[in-house]
Amino acid sequence: MPEGNKNYFDPKVLAGIANLSLRARYVVEGLMSGVHRSRAKGFSVEFEEHREYSPGDEIRRIDWKALGKFDRYFIKEYEDETNLRAYLLLDSSASMNYASDGITKFDYGCTLTASLAYLILRQQDAAGVVTFSDRIEAFIPPRAKRDYLIQILHALENRGPGGDTDVGKILDEIAGQIRRRGLVVLVSDLLDEPAEIVKGLRQFRFKGNDVIVFHVLDQAELDLPFDGNILFEDLEAADLRVIADPRSIRTTYRAVVQEFITEMRKQCLDNSIDYQLISTTTPLDQALASYLSWRG
Amino acid sequence: MSVFFLYPALLFGLLAASLPILIHLLNRRKLKRIQFPAVRFILLSQKRISRSYRLRHWILLALRTLAVVFLALLLANPIFQIGAGLFAGSGPVSLVVLLDNSLSMTWSGDGNGFKQAKDAARLLISALNDGDRAALIPTNIDGKEPFRLKGQKDVLLKELEGIEIADGTADLPVALSKAYELLVEPAGQKEIRLITDMGLTGWDQFSVAALKQVDPSIALKVIRIGRKQQPLNGTIKTIRLASQGVGVNLPTQIEATVANFGDNEIKDLLVQLSIDGQNREQKLATVPAKGETSVKFQARVSQAGAHAGQVTLKKEGLAGNAALHFTLDAQDKLKILVVDGDPQTSLVQSETFFLSRALNPAGERDSSLFLPTVIVPDGLNSATLEGYQVVMLCNVAVLSEGFATKLQNFLRQGGGVLIFGGDKFQPESYSQRLPQILPAELREKKLGPEASGEKIGKFDIDHPALQNLSEDTLQESIKSARVWGYTRAAAPGKAALISLANGDPLLIEQKVGAGKLMLFTTSADRDWNDLPVKTVYLPLVQSLAQYLAGGKRGVLDAGIPVGTAKELSLPPAYVGKSLRVTKPDKQSTEVAIRGEKDRAQATIEVNDRAGIYRLAFPTGAEKDSGTPQIYAANPPFLESRLDEISARELQAKLSPIRAEVISVDALKDGGSRTDLALPLLALLIVTLLIEGWLAQRF
Numbered sequence: 001m002p003e004g005n006k007n008y009f010d011p012k013v014l015a016g017i018a019n020l021s022l023r024a025r026y027v028v029e030g031l032m033s034g035v036h037r038s039r040a041k042g043f044s045v046e047f048e049e050h051r052e053y054s055p056g057d058e059i060r061r062i063d064w065k066a067l068g069k070f071d072r073y074f075i076k077e078y079e080d081e082t083n084l085r086a087y088l089l090l091d092s093s094a095s096m097n098y099a100s101d102g103i104t105k106f107d108y109g110c111t112l113t114a115s116l117a118y119l120i121l122r123q124q125d126a127a128g129v130v131t132f133s134d135r136i137e138a139f140i141p142p143r144a145k146r147d148y149l150i151q152i153l154h155a156l157e158n159r160g161p162g163g164d165t166d167v168g169k170i171l172d173e174i175a176g177q178i179r180r181r182g183l184v185v186l187v188s189d190l191l192d193e194p195a196e197i198v199k200g201l202r203q204f205r206f207k208g209n210d211v212i213v214f215h216v217l218d219q220a221e222l223d224l225p226f227d228g229n230i231l232f233e234d235l236e237a238a239d240l241r242v243i244a245d246p247r248s249i250r251t252t253y254r255a256v257v258q259e260f261i262t263e264m265r266k267q268c269l270d271n272s273i274d275y276q277l278i279s280t281t282t283p284l285d286q287a288l289a290s291y292l293s294w295r296g
Numbered sequence: 297m298s299v300f301f302l303y304p305a306l307l308f309g310l311l312a313a314s315l316p317i318l319i320h321l322l323n324r325r326k327l328k329r330i331q332f333p334a335v336r337f338i339l340l341s342q343k344r345i346s347r348s349y350r351l352r353h354w355i356l357l358a359l360r361t362l363a364v365v366f367l368a369l370l371l372a373n374p375i376f377q378i379g380a381g382l383f384a385g386s387g388p389v390s391l392v393v394l395l396d397n398s399l400s401m402t403w404s405g406d407g408n409g410f411k412q413a414k415d416a417a418r419l420l421i422s423a424l425n426d427g428d429r430a431a432l433i434p435t436n437i438d439g440k441e442p443f444r445l446k447g448q449k450d451v452l453l454k455e456l457e458g459i460e461i462a463d464g465t466a467d468l469p470v471a472l473s474k475a476y477e478l479l480v481e482p483a484g485q486k487e488i489r490l491i492t493d494m495g496l497t498g499w500d501q502f503s504v505a506a507l508k509q510v511d512p513s514i515a516l517k518v519i520r521i522g523r524k525q526q527p528l529n530g531t532i533k534t535i536r537l538a539s540q541g542v543g544v545n546l547p548t549q550i551e552a553t554v555a556n557f558g559d560n561e562i563k564d565l566l567v568q569l570s571i572d573g574q575n576r577e578q579k580l581a582t583v584p585a586k587g588e589t590s591v592k593f594q595a596r597v598s599q600a601g602a603h604a605g606q607v608t609l610k611k612e613g614l615a616g617n618a619a620l621h622f623t624l625d626a627q628d629k630l631k632i633l634v635v636d637g638d639p640q641t642s643l644v645q646s647e648t649f650f651l652s653r654a655l656n657p658a659g660e661r662d663s664s665l666f667l668p669t670v671i672v673p674d675g676l677n678s679a680t681l682e683g684y685q686v687v688m689l690c691n692v693a694v695l696s697e698g699f700a701t702k703l704q705n706f707l708r709q710g711g712g713v714l715i716f717g718g719d720k721f722q723p724e725s726y727s728q729r730l731p732q733i734l735p736a737e738l739r740e741k742k743l744g745p746e747a748s749g750e751k752i753g754k755f756d757i758d759h760p761a762l763q764n765l766s767e768d769t770l771q772e773s774i775k776s777a778r779v780w781g782y783t784r785a786a787a788p789g790k791a792a793l794i795s796l797a798n799g800d801p802l803l804i805e806q807k808v809g810a811g812k813l814m815l816f817t818t819s820a821d822r823d824w825n826d827l828p829v830k831t832v833y834l835p836l837v838q839s840l841a842q843y844l845a846g847g848k849r850g851v852l853d854a855g856i857p858v859g860t861a862k863e864l865s866l867p868p869a870y871v872g873k874s875l876r877v878t879k880p881d882k883q884s885t886e887v888a889i890r891g892e893k894d895r896a897q898a899t900i901e902v903n904d905r906a907g908i909y910r911l912a913f914p915t916g917a918e919k920d921s922g923t924p925q926i927y928a929a930n931p932p933f934l935e936s937r938l939d940e941i942s943a944r945e946l947q948a949k950l951s952p953i954r955a956e957v958i959s960v961d962a963l964k965d966g967g968s969r970t971d972l973a974l975p976l977l978a979l980l981i982v983t984l985l986i987e988g989w990l991a992q993r994f
Contacts, residue, residue, distance in 0.1 A: 095333035105333075191333055221334045231327045234335040243327060244338050248349055253341040260337070 050074040056150050077143070084125035085142040085182030087209075088113045089174060090156065091216075093133040094235045095191045097161035099280065100220030106161040108280045109187040109216050112287055116185060117152045119288065121145070126182070129155050132170040133163030142182065164236045167192040171200025181208040190215050190264060191236075198267040205271050212274040214287060215264060217257075219279045224253045299972070301372040304513050309368030316360035352990065359987040366980040374972040375485075388427040390445055390483035392475040393417050396492035397434040397459055398466035399935045401521070403529075403615035404493030405960075409521045410461050413491040416519055416960050420489055421452045431478050435471045435492070436462035436859075436904070445478055463906040463931045464859035466498035469506040472516075476509040486511075491519045491960070494946060496939040497932065502949055512952040521960050523938075529558040530565070530583055531616035531936035532607050534854065538592060541842075541850035542626045543665040544600045550593045550852065552607045556583035557616065557937045566610040569593040571624065572603050597626040602925040604908040605852075616936035620854070621907055621928035627850035629667040632841060633684045637691035637720050638821075639672050647690045647718065650828035651820045654837035665850055666841055681706045685845040690820040691718025693725070700729035707733070708809030712844020715813070716820040717741075717783040735806035735815045736787035742800075749778030749825070753797035761793060761805065761814070764839035765832060773832035781824030782817040812844055855928025862900040862909070862927055870896035873914040880907025880929075889914075903929040 050066060053073035066074040090113045096106035113129060120127035121144070128142030129152045138155040167188055178184070184204045190197055190213075204211050220226075226246040234240035246253070261277055268275035278287050301307060332338070342349070395417050401410040417432065424430055429445040432455050446452065472488075479486045492498075504510060531554070538549035550569060556562050561584055568578040576595045583589045597603050603624040610618070632655060638647040648670050653659070655666040671679060673692050676699045681687060687706065692715075695703070707713055715726070723738030752774055757765060765771060774794075785801050792801030793814075806813045818824045827833050856862055864875075871891035877900050878884045889898045903909065910926050941949070943957040 098331070098333045189333060191336070218333070221332075221337075224338070226328075226330065229327055231329045232332045232335050232338055233329060235331050235333045237335075240335050240339075242335060242339055242342065244342055248352070249338065249341045249345060252345045253337055256337050256340050256344065257334070 049077045051077050054151070056147065058147075084120065084123075085180055086116070086120045086125060086127045087142060087174070087178060087182060087184045088116055088127060088129045088152075089171075089184065089186045089188070090129065090131045091133070091165065091167065091186075091188030091190075092131040092137050092159050092161045092163075093165035093191075094162050095165055095189055096216075098218055098221075098235060100218050100225075101281075103280050104161070105189055105216045105218055105280055108278075108284075109214075110156045112214060112216070112278075112284060113185075113187055114149075114153055114156055115284060115288055118149055119292075121149050127152065130174055131155065131159045132174070133161075134166035134169070135163070136170065136173065137163075139177070165189075165192050166196075168196025168200045171197070172203055175200065175203035175207065178204070178207065178209065182210075184209045184211045185214065186211065187214045187216060189217055189221075194260065194263050194267060197264070198271065201268070201273055202271050205273065210274075211268075211271075213264075213268055213276065215261070215275065215277045217277065217279055219281050222254070222257055222279060224250050299374050299376050300515055301374050303372050306372040307368065309371055310365060312368060313361050313364045315364060316357055320357060356987060356990055359983055359990070363980060363983045363987065366976055366983060370973060370976040370980060374976070376970045376972050388429070388484045389424065389487060390479055390481070390485065391420065391424065391428065391430040391487045391489065392445075392478055393420055393430060393432050394471050394475055394488065394490040394492075395432060395434050395456075395459055396466050396490070396495075396498075396521075397436050397462050398495060398498055399461060399463050399617065399931045400465075400495040400497070400938065401493055402461055403527065403936075403938060404495070404523055405521045406523045406525055406527075407615075409493050409523070412521050412960055413493075413519075414456060414459070416491050416521075416963050417456050418453060419963060421449055421456065424449060429483075431475075432456055432459070433471050433474050434459045434462070435466035435468060435490075435498070436464050437467065437470060437474070443474055443478060445481070462858070462904060463929075464857070464904065465932050465935045466492065466495065467859070468498055468502050469508075473508040473510070476507065476511050476514065479511065479514055480509070486514045488514060488516045489519055490516060491521065493521045493523075493938075494518065494940040494957075495935070495937075496941050497934040497937055499941040499946060499949060500934075504950060504953065510953065512954065514953075516950060516953050516955045518943075518946065518955055518957045519960050519963050520940075520943075520957055526558070526560075527613055527615040527938070528556075528560060528562050528611065529615045529936070529938045530554060530556040530562050530609065531618070531933065532567075532609060532620040533588060533933055535607055535620055535622050535852065536854065537852040541665045542597065542624050542852060543850050544626050544628050545596055545598055546663070546665065548595050548597070548624070548626075548852075550595060550605075550607075551590050552593070552620070553588050553590045554581060554583050554609065555588045555933070556585060557939070559585050561585050562611065562614070564611070565614070567591045568608045568610060569595060569605070570608070571595055571597065571605045597624060600626050600628040604926060604928070615938055617906075617931045619906070620930050622855055623853045623908065623924065623926050623928050625851050625853070625924065627665065629665055630686065630841060630845045631684045632666055632668045632686045632688060633679065633681065634668045634670045634688045635676060635690060635692050636670055636672055637689065637693055638718060647716075647819070647821050647823075648688075649821060650833065651688065651690060651716075651837060654828075654834040655841060657834065666838065681711065684711070686712040686714065686841050688714045688716070688820070688841075690716045691720045693720040693722050695725055695729040697729065704730070704733065704808070707811035707813055710810035710846060712811055712841075712846070713813045714816060714840060714844055716816045716818070717781075718819040718821075718823060719743075719781075721783060723783055730813075733806060733808045733813060735790070735804035735813060736785035736801060739784040739786060741781065741783050743781040743824070746778070746780050746826075749780030750796040750798055750800070751775065752777055752779070752802065753795050753799065754792075755794040756791065759793050761840055761843035762836070764835040764842075770832045770835055773830045774827075774836070777825060777827045777830050777832070779818050779825040779827075781819065785815065785817050814840065814844065853924070853927060855930050856903060857932045858903055858906050858929050859932070860903060862903060862929075864898040864900065864911075864924075866896040866898060866913075868894060868896055870898075870914065875914060876912040877902060878910040878912070880905045880909065905929065906931050 050063060053062060053075050057075050061075050063074045063076045090109050092106060096109060097104050117127040124144055126142035126144040129140040131137040137159050140152050140155045167190060201211050224246050229243060229245050232242050232244060265275045395413055401413060405412045421430060429447045430452055431443050431445045432452055433443050475488050533553045533555040535552045538551040542548045552567060554567060563582050565581045565583060566578055567581050569576045577593045579591050581589050581591050603626060605622045605624055607620045608618055634648050634652055636646055636648040640646045643649050652668045652670055655668045656664040677696055681702055703713060726734060727738050755774060756762060779796060787801060787804050792804050794803040795801050802817055804815050822828050866889060870889045874886045874888045875898055876884050877887055879902060885902050887898050887900050889896045906929055908926050908928055947955045
C-alpha cells in the first residue's frame with residue numbers, strides 16, 4: 001500500500017514514479033485493497049516451448065539437455081492452465097507520444113498495461129503484451145507466471161513511442177498469431193480509420209476472444225484548448241500540417257472528435273466489444289475498474 | 297449630386313484602411329507551432345466550417361477596414377450636395393463668384409448668355425446664409441476697386457448689376473488668382489464658382505502656372521452657359537489699305553477680310569464701310585464655311601488729317617463681333633522740289649524725267665500723293681524751301697553758299713533732302729558746303745562700261761525708308777539692277793541702306809536736326825544705272841520721299857486689340873507733360889508722358905472698350921508730324937469664335953485644381969447640402985459595435 005496521502009491513481013502522481021513496476025504495483029495494490037482475492041482457477045505443467053535464457057529466469061528451469069545439444073541456455077516453458085489468457089496490446093506509435101499537461105498517452109498506456117498485467121498475473125491468469133506502431137514492436141506471449149511481469153515490464157520500458165499508426169493492419173496480424181481464446185485488451189488512441197480498427201477487432205471476436213478497448217486520448221485532443229493562430233504539425237505524418245485559429249474551430253472540432261468517439265463506441269457495442277474512453281487525466285483506477293467489471 | 301470634402305487633405309487617412317489587412321498578414325506570419333496528434337480532426341473541422349469560417353473572417357476584416365474608412369472620411373468631413381450647389385446649413389461659406397464678362401458672352405446662351413450668367417450669380421448670392429461671405433469678380437477686371445469678401449447681399453447684388461460685358465477676352469489667370477488671394481483667409485468652407493460660356497479663346501492661353509496664387513484644395517465649380525442652337529458665326533478679321541497711302545481727294549482702296557467660324561456658309565452678308573460716321577459703300581458677300589472672304593471698298597476723304605472708319609457686318613442672327621474700327625490718316629499732297637542738274641530739251645533725256653514720273657505716274661494733279669515741282673539749279677538761289685517737305689537734288693554740280701545755308705536750315709526744321717549723283721555732280725563742292733552733315737566722305741567718281749556694272753549686293757529691308765519694298769518681286773527687281781557709274785563714298789562705322797556687290801555704298805542716310813539727308817551715289821536717271829527702268833524704281837522713290845517727308849503718312853491703322861496697351865512715341869518737348877485720352881464712351885483719362893532716350897513716350901493702358909480713342913496733346917509743344925490724333929481698339933478677333941473648350945480639356949488645363957462642370961440649368965434647379973459627419977459617426981459606431989459583437993461570437 002502506498003504511504004501518505006498521495007493519490008496514486010492520479011496520472012500526474014504516477015508520472016513522478018519512474019519505475020513502471022512500482023507504478024503498476026501501487027495502482028493495483030491500491031485498487032485491490034479490500035477486494036477479495038480470487039483463487040487461481042487452474043494449473044498445468046504441459047510443456048509449451050523452449051525459450052532462450054534471460055536474466056531473472058530460475059536456474060532450475062534451464063534445460064541442461066538443450067545446453068548439451070546447442071551450447072546455449074534454454075528455458076523450458078510450460079503452459080499454465082488458466083481460465084484466462086490476456087493479450088495486452090499497446091499502441092506505441094508516435095501519436096501516443098503526446099502530452100499537453102504532464103503524462104504522455106504512451107506513458108499512461110504503459111502504466112495501464114503494466115497495471116493490467118500485474119493484476120492479471122496476480123490473479124494467476126496469463127498475461128502477454130504486444131506493442132505496435134505500424135508493425136509489431138514487441139510480442140510477449142501470455143504466461144501465467146508471477147515473475148513473468150518482469151519480462152512484460154522489460155518489453156514496455158524498452159520501447160519508446162515512434163512510427164506511424166496502422167491499428168487495423170496490426171490487429172489483423174496479431175489476431176493471426178493468437179491460437180487460443182482469451183481476452184484482448186487494446187490500449188490505443190485509435191487515430192486511424194475507425195472502419196479498419198473495428199475490422200481488426202472483429203477478427204478477435206470471430207475467434208471467440210473477449211475484447212476491451214481503452215481509447216486513450218489527451219484532454220487537449222478532446223478540448224483543443226489553444227489560442228491564437230497556430231501551425232499544427234502532425235506527430236506521425238511530417239507533411240500533415242495546418243494553420244488554424246482554435247478559437248474559431250473549437251466547437252466544430254469538439255463535435256468532430258465526439259462523432260469519432262461515438263462511432264467507435266457504437267461499432268464496439270455492435271460487435272460486443274467493451275469500449276472505454278480514457279483521458280490521460282482520468283485516474284487509473286477508473287480504467288482498471290472497467291476491466292474488473294468485465295472480470296466479474 | 298456630388299460629394300466634396302471640407303478637409304480633403306485628411307483623405308490620406310484612407311491609407312490607414314490597409315492597416316487591418318496588414319495586421320492580419322502580420323498575424324499570419326507570427327505563427328505558434330504545436331505538434332499535435334489529432335491534426336486530421338482539425339483538418340476535418342476546418343473543412344466542415346470552411347465556408348462559414350472564411351465568410352466570418354472576411355466579414356470581420358471588412359468591418360474593421362470599413363471602420364477605418366469611415367473614420368478617415370469623418371475627419372475629412374464630407375458634404376453631400378444635391379443639385380448645383382446652393383448652400384444649406386453646413387457652416388459658414390466663403391464664396392468667390394467669377395463672372396465671365398468677356399465679349400463672347402454676348403452671343404452665348406442663344407443671345408442672352410450674360411443675362412443667364414447674372415441670374416446664376418444672383419441665385420448664388422441669394423442663397424448665402426448669415427455668416428457666409430462672398431466676393432464678385434468679373435473675368436475682365438478693368439481697374440475696379442479692390443475686391444473683398446463681404447456678407448451684405450444687397451451690396452453684392454448692386455455690384456452684380458454694375459458688371460457689364462467687356463469688349464475683350466476673359467483674363468482668367470488674373471481673375472482666378474484674385475479669387476485664391478481672397479480665399480487665403482481662414483474659413484469653414486471655401487468655394488469658387490466660375491460662370492462662363494467656356495469660350496475656347498479665353499482658355500487657349502490659360503495655364504495654372506500663370507496663377508499668382510492657387511490652392512488646389514479649393515474646388516472650382518464651372519457653371520456653363522450653353523447654347524441650344526448653332527448660330528452663324530463670323531466677324532471681320534482684318535482691314536488694310538489696298539492702295540498706296542491715303543491722300544486728300546485721292547481714291548483709296550480699303551480691303552476687309554471677313555472670317556466665318558461656323559460650319560455653314562454665310563450668304564448675303566451686308567458689309568458696310570463708313571468713314572467719319574457716314575456710310576460710304578456697302579457690298580453683299582458670301583463667306584464659305586470655316587473660310588474667309590475679302591471685300592474691297594473705294595473711298596475718298598476730302599480733308600487731310602485723322603478720320604475714324606468702321607466696317608460693319610449686317611446679317612440677322614449673326615454671332616460675332618460685327619464692327620471693326622479703324623483710323624485713316626489722310627495727308628495733303630507731299631510737295632517735293634526736284635532740282636534737275638542736267639536739264640535737256642528732250643524731257644526723256646532730262647535728269648529728272650524718271651524721278652518725277654515715279655512721284656506722279658499719271659502726271660495729273662489729283663492722281664498722286666506727291667506733287668513734284670521741277671526747277672533748274674539757276675533758280676536755287678531765289679527758291680524758297682518753305683512749303684516743301686522734300687528737296688531732291690539730281691546731278692546738281694555745285695551748291696552755292698546761300699542755298700547750302702537754306703538747305704541746312706530746311707533740314708534742321710524737319711525737312712528731307714535726297715542728293716543724287718551724276719556726271720555733273722562735284723563732290724568737293726558738297727563736302728565744302730555741307731560740312732559734317734553729309735552722310736559720308738565723298739571721294740572720286742567711278743565710271744565703267746554698262747555691261748560691267750555692279751549689282752546691288754545688300755539692302756536693309758527693315759529700314760523704314762525701304763518699307764515699300766517688302767514684296768518679293770520688288771526685292772528681285774532691285775537685285776537685278778546694275779550700276780556702272782557712282783561717286784565713291786566712305787562712311788566708316790555706318791551701315792548703308794543699299795550697297796553694291798563690291799561693298800561701296802549706294803544709299804546712305806544722315807539725320808540732321810529734325811530732318812534727314814540721304815545720299816544716292818548714282819544718278820537719278822539711266823545715265824549711270826538701269827534702276828529707273830526697273831519695277832522697283834517707283835516704290836523705291838515713293839518710299840524714300842515718304843520717309844524723308846517725316847514718316848509714313850496717309851495710312852490706315854487697324855488699331856489695337858482691346859485690353860492691350862497703346863505706345864506713343866512723341867517729340868522730346870512733351871516729356872513731363874500729360875495727354876488726355878477720350879475713350880469711346882466719352883470718358884477721359886490723363887496719361888503721363890515720360891522721357892525715354894531722346895524721345896518722349898506715353899503708354900495708354902485704358903483700352904478696355906472697342907471704338908475710337910481720341911488724343912489731346914498738351915499745348916505749347918511742337919507737334920510731331922507722325923503723331924496720331926486718334927486710334928482704334930477692337931475686340932480680339934478670336935473672341936468672336938464661339939467654340940467651347942470641352943469639360944475634360946478644361947479639367948486637364950486646371951489640374952491640379954479640382955474642377956467640376958455643371959450646367960446653368962442645374963443651378964437653377966436649386967439644390968441642398970448635407971453635412972455627412974453625423975451619419976458617418978453613426979455608421980462608425982454601428983460598425984464598431986457589430987465588429988465587437990461578431991468578434992466575440994466567432
